[in-house]
Amino acid sequence: MTAKLEDTKKRTQKLSTAAVQATAAYMLPFYRKAAKNEAFAKAWSAAVRKGNIDAMQKLLSTVLPQHIRLAELGSNGIGFFIGFTFPYDDYPYVNSTSIRPGETQNTFSDEMFRLISKDILRFYAALVSSKAFAEALVKAVNLGHTKRLKQYIKMFIPSCALKKIESDDSGFYLGFESAESKYTYYNQFFREKVL
Numbered sequence: 001m002t003a004k005l006e007d008t009k010k011r012t013q014k015l016s017t018a019a020v021q022a023t024a025a026y027m028l029p030f031y032r033k034a035a036k037n038e039a040f041a042k043a044w045s046a047a048v049r050k051g052n053i054d055a056m057q058k059l060l061s062t063v064l065p066q067h068i069r070l071a072e073l074g075s076n077g078i079g080f081f082i083g084f085t086f087p088y089d090d091y092p093y094v095n096s097t098s099i100r101p102g103e104t105q106n107t108f109s110d111e112m113f114r115l116i117s118k119d120i121l122r123f124y125a126a127l128v129s130s131k132a133f134a135e136a137l138v139k140a141v142n143l144g145h146t147k148r149l150k151q152y153i154k155m156f157i158p159s160c161a162l163k164k165i166e167s168d169d170s171g172f173y174l175g176f177e178s179a180e181s182k183y184t185y186y187n188q189f190f191r192e193k194v195l
Contacts, residue, residue: 017135025128028121030060031116045113051077071085071092079185081094082096096187119159137172149167
């Protein structure tokens with residue numbers, strides 16, 4: 001496991017439906033616990049701000065099955081990055097919630113983290129439970145059909161806090177804004193190639 005601090009826009013590879021579904025399945029219990037357990041969300045956010053990977057690992061172990069091995073677990077003080085590897089792919093799939101680099105330092109709001117966690121639960125659950133939905137969403141990302149991607153995501157995240165939906169050839173990025181913070185927080189899925 002490494003604390004990767006690379007620019008979140010450095011993406012190079014397309015997504016696979018199987019990996020997106022698996023990543024969503026691994027992350028859903030984590031976001032569910034953050035949404036329902038304020039103490040967990042506060043402890044996680046404090047660990048992210050401090051870059052305390054040991055504390056993050058300990059908290060993550062309470063929701064991830066023991067057989068799941070992480071490819072990476074990182075913090076840059078303004079967000080976190082959790083990566084998984086799969087036997088059918090050479091590169092890790094990363095799930096992240098973060099402010100964009102260069103905007104601030106050592107800032108990660110537990111209120112924003114909980115808001116995002118609550119808002120994305122139905123979307124992640126849909127990715128996990130419906131292969132057809134996951135396939136359609138991944139196809140929209142891979143083909144650059146942003147309008148279609150937005151339609152799919154807003155079906156399950158009608159929240160007014162979701163202000164931006166972006167994608168490139170290897171992932172998608174959901175930007176959330178709220179009165180709780182002056183920064184946009186991005187919940188992200190991407191396939192990362194280690195160069």
